[in-house]
Amino acid sequence: MLEVKNVFKSYPTAQGPLGVLRGVDLRLDDGGSLALMGESGSGKSTLLHLVAGLDQADSGLIDIGGQRLDRMSEAQLANWRRTEIGLVFQQFNLIGSLNVGDNLAFQARLAGRHDPAWQEQLIERLGLGAVLQRYPEQLSGGQQQRVAIGRALASRPGLLLADEPTGNLDEATSDEVLQLLLELLHDSRTSLLMVTHSPRVAERLAHKVVLHQGRLAARSER
Numbered sequence: 001m002l003e004v005k006n007v008f009k010s011y012p013t014a015q016g017p018l019g020v021l022r023g024v025d026l027r028l029d030d031g032g033s034l035a036l037m038g039e040s041g042s043g044k045s046t047l048l049h050l051v052a053g054l055d056q057a058d059s060g061l062i063d064i065g066g067q068r069l070d071r072m073s074e075a076q077l078a079n080w081r082r083t084e085i086g087l088v089f090q091q092f093n094l095i096g097s098l099n100v101g102d103n104l105a106f107q108a109r110l111a112g113r114h115d116p117a118w119q120e121q122l123i124e125r126l127g128l129g130a131v132l133q134r135y136p137e138q139l140s141g142g143q144q145q146r147v148a149i150g151r152a153l154a155s156r157p158g159l160l161l162a163d164e165p166t167g168n169l170d171e172a173t174s175d176e177v178l179q180l181l182l183e184l185l186h187d188s189r190t191s192l193l194m195v196t197h198s199p200r201v202a203e204r205l206a207h208k209v210v211l212h213q214g215r216l217a218a219r220s221e222r
């Protein structure tokens with residue numbers, strides 16, 4: 001389970017500190033899914049980065065599966081991030097010098113969790129069998145995002161963090177990629193926190209919150 005309590009985060013600027021998150025509270029149960037919405041610049045990526053342990057909150061608490069992020073050392077955090085967190089971004093962020101097969105296995109190998117049977121299953125479910133030898137630049141956007149999803153799930157993380165994963169895809173491709181993602185998450189009992197601009201995409205997740213003026217302003221449940 002993910003729990004965020006009273007989290008504050010500001011960035012230094014020439015005009016003084018810019019308060020981006022001002023008392024954010026959030027809960028996500030195991031296997032749950034939550035869409036994080038809000039205007040551009042409202043702090044969605046900032047919040048995702050904090051939950052991923054890529055940056056530190058100024059104050060407040062982030063607890064993931066009973067682990068307090070602020071109590072972990074850099075080394076513990078790096079190790080924990082590799083095994084427990086999957087990340088998917090709008091820009092796919094595949095490694096250009098590695099083919100699809102090696103991109104898929106990259107993170108799981110780093111985490112010491114390479115599981116050939118699970119990887120085979122991901123390849124089949126994501127429809128990537130025919131393009132394993134290709135390089136990212138030889139793939140469509142939808143294919144690239146499917147590789148990125150496979151890479152993120154290959155180590156079986158407990159929590160997948162996705163920052164506008166369908167933002168660069170057309171509507172039909174976006175629907176298809178999201179459907180695959182939700183099925184794989186369901187089967188692996190992985191929780192999902194997803195930033196999206198699209199009400200259509202948000203509609204598919206179990207819960208939705210809106211970040212506004214540094215706080216989570218609304219919560220609706222389906």
Ligand code: ADP
Nearest residue numbers: 011012020038039040041042043044045046047
């Ligand atoms: P969103 O993802 O909702 O568009 P961000 O979290 O990226 O918003 O950014 C929130 C605000 O914080 C924006 O005003 C942005 O310019 C600012 N910001 C983000 N990262 C930094 C940084 N590293 N240094 C200074 N300001 C930042």
Ligand code: MG
Nearest residue numbers: 044045046163
């Ligand atoms: Mg953002």
